Amino acid sequence: MKREDYINWDAYFMGIALLSAERSKDPNTRVGACIVSEDNKILSVGYNGMPMGCSDDEFPWSREGNPLDTKYPYVCHAELNAILNFAGNDMKGAKIYITLFPCNECAKALIQKGIKEIIYMSDKYAETDIVIASKRMLDAAGVNYRQYNSINKEIILSL
Ligand SMILES: O=c1ccn([C@H]2C[C@H](O)[C@@H](COP(=O)(O)O)O2)c(=O)[nH]1
Numbered sequence: 733m734k735r736e737d738y739i740n741w742d743a744y745f746m747g748i749a750l751l752s753a754e755r756s757k758d759p760n761t762r763v764g765a766c767i768v769s770e771d772n773k774i775l776s777v778g779y780n781g782m783p784m785g786c787s788d789d790e791f792p793w794s795r796e797g798n799p800l801d802t803k804y805p806y807v808c809h810a811e812l813n814a815i816l817n818f819a820g821n822d823m824k825g826a827k828i829y830i831t832l833f834p835c836n837e838c839a840k841a842l843i844q845k846g847i848k849e850i851i852y853m854s855d856k857y858a859e860t861d862i863v864i865a866s867k868r869m870l871d872a873a874g875v876n877y878r879q880y881n882s883i884n885k886e887i888i889l890s891l
């Protein structure tokens with residue numbers, strides 16, 4: 733008889749997003765993303781990090797101070813990395829599992845790539861203009877978004 737306590741698709745793909753986030757060097761917010769086709773095939777993954785050639789030991793990770801001495805102008809967002817890491821050429825109709833609600837810039841890229849559903853975990857910046865603008869664009873473009881079911885929030889990885 734088959735096992736019945738296997739994880740569902742959402743837990744599986746959010747688990748991969750969470751594991752990807754563990755690769756991030758950001759000391760404050762680790763973000764992971766997993767792009768999945770309509771038929772539940774993984775298309776790409778990504779996490780927030782410095783662009784290639786920009787050493788994550790040399791570029792800043794601060795949040796405050798002179799803008800050029802903070803991480804913000806440099807760090808490549810998890811969703812953008814997942815889009816750029818995609819080896820195929822069509823992700824229309826795909827979904828993305830993300831550990832943090834996407835910013836306005838990532839929302840633009842997701843819309844333009846034809847992503848149709850966003851499943852996110854944290855929405856800790858919901859009150860910011862960046863996320864309000866992001867939701868405004870996603871709503872206009874008909875991209876659905878929903879929070880990952882909190883009942884399954886704890887994803888334990890062990891053998
Ligand atoms: O859509 C997004 C928004 C943010 N990120 C990354 C960028 C930064 O590395 C962190 C946010 O850092 P804070 O210290 O919480 O401001 O998250 C992302 O990957 N995708």
Ligand SMILES: [Zn+2]
Pocket residue numbers: 809810811834835836837838839
């Ligand atoms: Zn972003």
